[in-house]
Amino acid sequence: MLLIHQRNLHTFLLTLLPHEDDVDDLLQQVCLALWQKKDSYAPDRPFLPWAYAFARNQALKYLQQQSRDKQVAVFHGGLLERLAVAREAFDASAETRRQALATCLKQLRPAQRQLLEDRFAGTQTLKQLAAAAGVSAASLTMKLQRLRHALLKCVQHKLAQEEAT
Amino acid sequence: MSVPVPPLTAISLAEPDAELLTTICRVCDGEATRADMDRLEQLLADPAAVTLYLAVRELDATLIWKTRWRRPWQPPHLAAAAAGSQSNQPTLADRLESVFDLVATVVGTTLLSLGRWLGSRSAVALLLTLTVGLGLAAAWQAGLVAEPALRLIKTVFERQPPRLPGSVACVTALHDVTWAVTDVTAQPAEPPTRFASLFPGQWFDLEAGLIEINFDGGAVALVEGPARFSIAGAGACRLEQGRLTATLDKAAARAAGLQARFAVETPTATVTDLGTSFGVAVGAAGETDVSVFDGLVELLPRSEKDDAFKPAKRLRLLAGESAVVATDRQARRQAAQVDFIRTVPGRTAVDQQPPLPFSWKPGAAAIIVAESFAGSGPLHGSTPASRGGTGTEQWRAPRDGWQRDPAQDAVTVTQAGSAFLPFRPQRGFLYRLSITTTTPHNPPAAVGLGFTPAADPNQLDIDFAWSHDPSTSPSGASAVGAGGSVTRTVILDTSMAEWRLFSLANNRLVGQSVLPRQARQIRYLTIAVSANSPITFHSLSLALQKLDRPR
Numbered sequence: 201m202l203l204i205h206q207r208n209l210h211t212f213l214l215t216l217l218p219h220e221d222d223v224d225d226l227l228q229q230v231c232l233a234l235w236q237k238k239d240s241y242a243p244d245r246p247f248l249p250w251a252y253a254f255a256r257n258q259a260l261k262y263l264q265q266q267s268r269d270k271q272v273a274v275f276h277g278g279l280l281e282r283l284a285v286a287r288e289a290f291d292a293s294a295e296t297r298r299q300a301l302a303t304c305l306k307q308l309r310p311a312q313r314q315l316l317e318d319r320f321a322g323t324q325t326l327k328q329l330a331a332a333a334g335v336s337a338a339s340l341t342m343k344l345q346r347l348r349h350a351l352l353k354c355v356q357h358k359l360a361q362e363e364a365t
Numbered sequence: 366m367s368v369p370v371p372p373l374t375a376i377s378l379a380e381p382d383a384e385l386l387t388t389i390c391r392v393c394d395g396e397a398t399r400a401d402m403d404r405l406e407q408l409l410a411d412p413a414a415v416t417l418y419l420a421v422r423e424l425d426a427t428l429i430w431k432t433r434w435r436r437p438w439q440p441p442h443l444a445a446a447a448a449g450s451q452s453n454q455p456t457l458a459d460r461l462e463s464v465f466d467l468v469a470t471v472v473g474t475t476l477l478s479l480g481r482w483l484g485s486r487s488a489v490a491l492l493l494t495l496t497v498g499l500g501l502a503a504a505w506q507a508g509l510v511a512e513p514a515l516r517l518i519k520t521v522f523e524r525q526p527p528r529l530p531g532s533v534a535c536v537t538a539l540h541d542v543t544w545a546v547t548d549v550t551a552q553p554a555e556p557p558t559r560f561a562s563l564f565p566g567q568w569f570d571l572e573a574g575l576i577e578i579n580f581d582g583g584a585v586a587l588v589e590g591p592a593r594f595s596i597a598g599a600g601a602c603r604l605e606q607g608r609l610t611a612t613l614d615k616a617a618a619r620a621a622g623l624q625a626r627f628a629v630e631t632p633t634a635t636v637t638d639l640g641t642s643f644g645v646a647v648g649a650a651g652e653t654d655v656s657v658f659d660g661l662v663e664l665l666p667r668s669e670k671d672d673a674f675k676p677a678k679r680l681r682l683l684a685g686e687s688a689v690v691a692t693d694r695q696a697r698r699q700a701a702q703v704d705f706i707r708t709v710p711g712r713t714a715v716d717q718q719p720p721l722p723f724s725w726k727p728g729a730a731a732i733i734v735a736e737s738f739a740g741s742g743p744l745h746g747s748t749p750a751s752r753g754g755t756g757t758e759q760w761r762a763p764r765d766g767w768q769r770d771p772a773q774d775a776v777t778v779t780q781a782g783s784a785f786l787p788f789r790p791q792r793g794f795l796y797r798l799s800i801t802t803t804t805p806h807n808p809p810a811a812v813g814l815g816f817t818p819a820a821d822p823n824q825l826d827i828d829f830a831w832s833h834d835p836s837t838s839p840s841g842a843s844a845v846g847a848g849g850s851v852t853r854t855v856i857l858d859t860s861m862a863e864w865r866l867f868s869l870a871n872n873r874l875v876g877q878s879v880l881p882r883q884a885r886q887i888r889y890l891t892i893a894v895s896a897n898s899p900i901t902f903h904s905l906s907l908a909l910q911k912l913d914r915p916r
Binding site: 207210211214215220238239244275276279282283289293294297298301317320321322325326338342345346349352353355360363 | 373420
């Protein structure tokens with residue numbers, strides 16, 4: 201069950217903690233903890249809400265630790281709670297959006313796809329990518345922002361089309 | 366506590382450089398200052414802004430999941446089982462990462478099938494969402510994606526996972542590989558899969574097939590089974606017995622900052638590659654045959670007395686030349702004696718695909734049911750993992766003798782009968798149903814796997830499938846497991862006018878048939894056990910994919 205829902209948990213945590221590397225660490229921790237607590241899970245209840253509640257607490261703990269340890273930009277606890285609730289509700293329609301996104305990704309030009317791949321592969325920082333491409337980090341961020349905007353527009357359009365039919 | 370956020374369709378996306386999106390993107394790209402975070406918190410007071418934020422993060426998460434070779438977390442007992450295969454001391458994270466390739470086979474699915482994390486809600490939803498998540502790949506399979514997109518998908522799915530610290534080589538292809546059962550302790554606990562990291566000192570005993578290894582020194586070696594060999598370093602391997610060919614493009618390797626050296630040690634000699642491609646064959650007594658296809662190779666026999674090299678006896682071989690070092694440790698030129706296999710046949714078919722009339726591409730499959738049999742109590746009435754939480758479909762099984770074992774995430778069956786799960790196939794797909802069974806006792810229980818129109822837990826006849834064991838006749842219902850662990854698979858092909866069914870055991874095709882028209886009435890998938898000797902089921906999965914066969 202845990203193995204199946206890891207992707208949902210990943211999206212959930214990424215919403216609460218903007219830093220991707222934090223999320224990778226925390227996802228491991230959460231999965232391990234959920235596994236250890238598996239006896240307290242009642243199989244007749246939905247798995248995800250249980251897992252999300254747990255992940256939210258872990259994220260809160262992580263944040264407290266982080267903000268103590270170093271000066272990192274993180275959301276404060278109240279917002280985090282609110283985002284957690286919103287994300288869980290947003291989850292219900294996630295599959296349709298992912299489906300639309302898959303179609304939209306196909307419409308990108310190869311260079312745009314390459315940029316997304318480079319950005320999200322996690323092997324280079326944004327600064328390294330920008331340096332490699334000979335542009336400033338700010339202009340790369342702007343490029344990514346436009347791409348995200350275009351993709352979201354496209355997803356929105358596809359969803360509206362689907363609703364219409 | 367909070368205002369519900371509107372759906373994505375209800376918000377205005379405005380301009381691409383609006384402040385809200387800029388701030389969100391700066392935060393998401395790790396470029397945010399404290400001031401940006403504060404500003405975002407203010408902006409997120411608006412529910413529509415929250416929707417945009419959620420949508421951006423979901424987009425990012427999807428891309429991260431697609432792009433990175435994501436290692437799913439694995440339960441500790443599975444992780445620990447494979448962690449022993451690493452000879453150095455990687456960190457916990459490294460360990461977790463390293464074992465997933467190995468564990469993937471245990472779980473019975475493949476790393477490539479990101480689809481299993483889709484957590485899709487029902488078979489119907491899945492049919493509608495062929496292109497979700499894994500969608501690009503599925504669409505590729507369906508021939509819906511144009512060539513440039515195809516390249517991207519290939520890069521994404523063919524991407525090598527990160528190499529582990531301390532490793533010196535990496536498996537790049539496997540072809541029809543069978544590993545010998547040996548007592549060699551330096552052999553990894555699990556056989557290496559494609560892209561597995563290899564470490565100095567690891568031994569491999571290849572019974573049959575081909576394995577291609579990329580060494581960090583720049584050489585590519587292709588070992589042909591039967592062979593016993595070990596990894597000696599980034600530029601060296603030891604071949605105890607068997608055949609290998611190696612290719613080293615010295616200029617390219619140097620340009621890439623690699624060592625550009627490769628040596629093969631055998632019991633009687635050392636063959637050093639000086640920028641070339643060559644073949645080495647080691648016979649049962651250790652005699653070493655060397656053939657040079659291209660470039661230059663140095664052959665250095667060892668002394669029989671003290672195993673030291675004998676530089677005076679060295680031979681340099683040019684392209685087209687061949688030599689042998691026999692058991693007397695003398696190097697002699699000879700006419701080429703050995704036919705080497707120099708390429709992996711059909712490089713794409715490396716994942717030990719069964720010889721089916723179509724190719725099942727794990728990366729393009731969407732998972733319908735992924736049942737880990739977690740939890741305890743009777744199987745009857747439990748909900749499969751992938752449908753858990755949202756589905757209402759439950760296992761129907763005998764009330765006694767079909768118990769879930771929480772210690773090993775499995776179902777132990779001690780009483781004959783059948784278990785059923787609702788499933789209704791649609792036209793135009795391949796459905797692949799797979800389960801791993803273990804029969805610890807002799808005589809082993811007979812196990813069947815397949816599809817049926819009616820669910821009767823006491824009924825043992827499966828109408829439309831049997832998974833046969835290769836050790837028995839492929840016809841009839843004598844699908845008796847031979848003991849040990851067997852992965853049984855049936856593939857239902859509904860893409861043609863006549864539906865077909867293929868049975869596989871451990872990925873080998875053992876039977877196929879054309880189904881009668883009544884097969885359209887299939888409403889359940891089923892597992893049947895016809896003997897009372899205990900049998901254990903692990904990790905059942907049912908996946909579908911669109912077939913790229915021209916109609």
